């Protein structure tokens with residue numbers, strides 16, 4: 582998994598909790614990386630799961646809540662690093678439609694060894710969209726947070742009904758534009 586996913590996670594931990602907590606979650610785990618990540622490197626995705634599990638124990642917030650919050654945060658960081666993917670888009674649904682056929686395709690060209698999920702989007706009506714997530718990684722809740730972050734960015738109120746498999750590798754998100 583790309584280093585940017587780790588560096589941004591640790592930055593969120595530092596700013597939301599403290600640099601000491603970020604150090605603690607690194608020290609509590611045996612990590613091949615030793616907790617040293619660069620945004621362009623590639624690291625074992627299990628390390629992210631270890632870090633978030635340690636964080637969950639320390640701050641007493643569930644892993645799912647932390648991962649979802651991280652997804653929201655990550656979207657704000659993608660806006661800074663990859664503004665080109667948001668250009669000319671004005672709605673959450675239009676943006677989400679581009680992830681599978683444009684954004685992640687470009688990400689694959691930019692970086693080697695990425696393992697991206699697949700998304701099928703279906704417009705059910707003007708106010709309803711279904712997004713189905715499939716991945717070899719257990720990051721469905723991260724996707725949900727990214728969707729929430731996108732809705733915040735486009736200043737839309739979107740309710741999300743999620744149906745997530747036990748292994749977190751498959752999910753159906755039913756999105757309704759409320760306002």
Ligand code: HEM
Nearest residue numbers: 582583659663666688695696697698716718720723724727
């Ligand atoms: C500008 C927008 C986006 C960019 C630049 C981007 C880029 C990336 C990158 C670099 C990774 C790491 C891949 C790896 O290291 O293997 C990733 C993974 C992922 N992306 Fe995106 N992404 C964007 C938007 C989204 C959105 C809106 C969603 C959800 C609807 C999403 C869902 C995911 C998930 C869930 C993963 C984790 C890997 C997995 O589940 O298999 N991304 N993305």
